[in-house]
Amino acid sequence: MSRILQWLFGRLPIGWLQLSHKRGRFMAALSGVAFANVLVFVQLGIMNSMATATLRPYAFFNADIMISAADANALAEGENVARQWMLRAFADPDVIAGTGLFIANAPLKRGDTDISLTTFGIDPSQPQFVAPQIAGNIASLQVQDVAILDRLARGISKEAAAAIRPQTPLSFETQNRTLTALNTFAGGGGFGGDGYMFVSNQTFLSLFASRSSAAPDHILLRLRPGADVATVAERLRILISDDSLRIRSYGDAAQEDLRYQQTKRPTGIIFGFGVLIGVLVGLVIVYQVLSADVADHLREYATFKAMGYGPRFFLGIVVEEALVLGVLGFLPGLVVGTGILTLMGKATTLPLAMTPGMAVTVFAGTVVFSVLSGVIATRRLAAADPADLF
Amino acid sequence: MNSSMIIEARGMNHWFGTGEARKQVLFDIDLSLPRGSFTVLMGPSGSGKTTVLTLLGCLRGVQDGSVQLMGHALKGATEAELTVLRQRLGFIFQSHNLHESLTALQNVVMGVQVRPGVADDLARRAAAQALGLVGLSDRLDYLPANLSGGQKQRVAVARALVGNPDMILADEPTAALDKDSAADVVDLLKRLGAARGTTTLLVTHDNRILDRADRILTLEDGRIVTTTDNP
Numbered sequence: 001m002s003r004i005l006q007w008l009f010g011r012l013p014i015g016w017l018q019l020s021h022k023r024g025r026f027m028a029a030l031s032g033v034a035f036a037n038v039l040v041f042v043q044l045g046i047m048n049s050m051a052t053a054t055l056r057p058y059a060f061f062n063a064d065i066m067i068s069a070a071d072a073n074a075l076a077e078g079e080n081v082a083r084q085w086m087l088r089a090f091a092d093p094d095v096i097a098g099t100g101l102f103i104a105n106a107p108l109k110r111g112d113t114d115i116s117l118t119t120f121g122i123d124p125s126q127p128q129f130v131a132p133q134i135a136g137n138i139a140s141l142q143v144q145d146v147a148i149l150d151r152l153a154r155g156i157s158k159e160a161a162a163a164i165r166p167q168t169p170l171s172f173e174t175q176n177r178t179l180t181a182l183n184t185f186a187g188g189g190g191f192g193g194d195g196y197m198f199v200s201n202q203t204f205l206s207l208f209a210s211r212s213s214a215a216p217d218h219i220l221l222r223l224r225p226g227a228d229v230a231t232v233a234e235r236l237r238i239l240i241s242d243d244s245l246r247i248r249s250y251g252d253a254a255q256e257d258l259r260y261q262q263t264k265r266p267t268g269i270i271f272g273f274g275v276l277i278g279v280l281v282g283l284v285i286v287y288q289v290l291s292a293d294v295a296d297h298l299r300e301y302a303t304f305k306a307m308g309y310g311p312r313f314f315l316g317i318v319v320e321e322a323l324v325l326g327v328l329g330f331l332p333g334l335v336v337g338t339g340i341l342t343l344m345g346k347a348t349t350l351p352l353a354m355t356p357g358m359a360v361t362v363f364a365g366t367v368v369f370s371v372l373s374g375v376i377a378t379r380r381l382a383a384a385d386p387a388d389l390f
Numbered sequence: 391m392n393s394s395m396i397i398e399a400r401g402m403n404h405w406f407g408t409g410e411a412r413k414q415v416l417f418d419i420d421l422s423l424p425r426g427s428f429t430v431l432m433g434p435s436g437s438g439k440t441t442v443l444t445l446l447g448c449l450r451g452v453q454d455g456s457v458q459l460m461g462h463a464l465k466g467a468t469e470a471e472l473t474v475l476r477q478r479l480g481f482i483f484q485s486h487n488l489h490e491s492l493t494a495l496q497n498v499v500m501g502v503q504v505r506p507g508v509a510d511d512l513a514r515r516a517a518a519q520a521l522g523l524v525g526l527s528d529r530l531d532y533l534p535a536n537l538s539g540g541q542k543q544r545v546a547v548a549r550a551l552v553g554n555p556d557m558i559l560a561d562e563p564t565a566a567l568d569k570d571s572a573a574d575v576v577d578l579l580k581r582l583g584a585a586r587g588t589t590t591l592l593v594t595h596d597n598r599i600l601d602r603a604d605r606i607l608t609l610e611d612g613r614i615v616t617t618t619d620n621p
Contacts, residue, residue, distance in 0.1 A: 010510075011503055012499060012503065014491075014492070018491045297489075304504075306481045308475075308476035308504045387449040
């Protein structure tokens, strides 16, 4: 380590030698930085998980434009949309297909299993509106009370899910009806439900008697290949011109949902603050360690000042210490953070995992904030007056 | 300025405090130190010895009078200019002030690396040589905690001398040492300083040192009251 730092700074690695001289204190400081890293990793992991869970259902569908109610901030939120708007949209020459999407939460009861599934009601004759993993089995939904079940849903065992085939279907109770799952797809539990389920729009309307075929939750549109989505969306906004609707590209709808979850929903705000608190804790820990270290070595620093060392030298020492703390504290933080996220992911089936992006972001943040703490701590160096040495 | 003088101070006055609490501690100090000389500054506590040392060592700003150090006027010099000048000085303190987490060799290396552009291996060789001159070749990798008081002060001497300074300023370097160690340290300073042409200004109460000095200055109540040149 000494040689690496000596090569890096072109001088004796005084910061490293100072820190490692008192091993107990050094280990405590590294533990503090690692703890702050773990805090940030867990909060970031949960935030990422929320983003993954929010965007996941959008990946089940294949659409260019989505028409929703004005208050539909999220996929499963907002008023219904009159189906007539879809017919109006067909007036645009670039709109080649449209379908209504019905969404509601339905309980799944089977033996001891009692979970809540986000249920999508779709037109089984239009496979072009769903992702390939669902489109391959969508024809089976033409039979009433048949479902395609999320094999990664919370509460459904892997073995039970793996056994679901047309020859060995799984029956379960929901909304006082018996549904039969002939096929599965890969979804996963999220923050709003334990998993997902696809049924035909007719089965959906049987499950939710209060809903009307004339009022789906969203209208999905497909455009002619090569058509500009933004231009068509703008044309549709003018054509339909109704303030009770939001007409957006499908991609924009997904991103706006994500922003809404992260910045307007309490969970997103809380996790965001969690990250901020983790950063502040790390900043305070590194500042305290460096500040105490500067105070402990004021006499030595004053001696160096007397010898003719200038401000850049002292800044270099403290930045060196900050880098050592940041880098060495990050490594155990990464290991522990990965372990905690893995355990939490297994316990909750939420998409919680350490990603390279998170690791790189937290590492860069740790280094930047450690150096920032170091720069702040150097203010105490002003107290090192070499004239006081005599 | 006379080029044979490393320091020339004329009419140097100094005050501490401000307003009504302002108190003059040095009065009209005239002082010239020839290059290569070994000068002892004596006087009772509070007489202003340390203030003289810190002013000549560029550790305080000169308030009044003219002070030339190696041809540079100290009055009005910026902090950056004083820092560069300090790189040409060697300091030895009453307390050795070694860095506790650096070995003896690394402490002395710091005395070389203060000058920009010195290669690491060259600095290490010079430091090892300086420690050899003070008889500590076998203690290069010792931390200060594992050295005796005399050995620590000898490391401090090596650190002060290793950069071949133009002048050494020493404040009571023998105060914490036993008789033999004190004599060792002063002899080292005198011998190595003479060999390198280094000027030494040493503040002390220790009368045993006086016979080694070329010149003895006595300070009382902020004034130089006697100047004695040894034959």
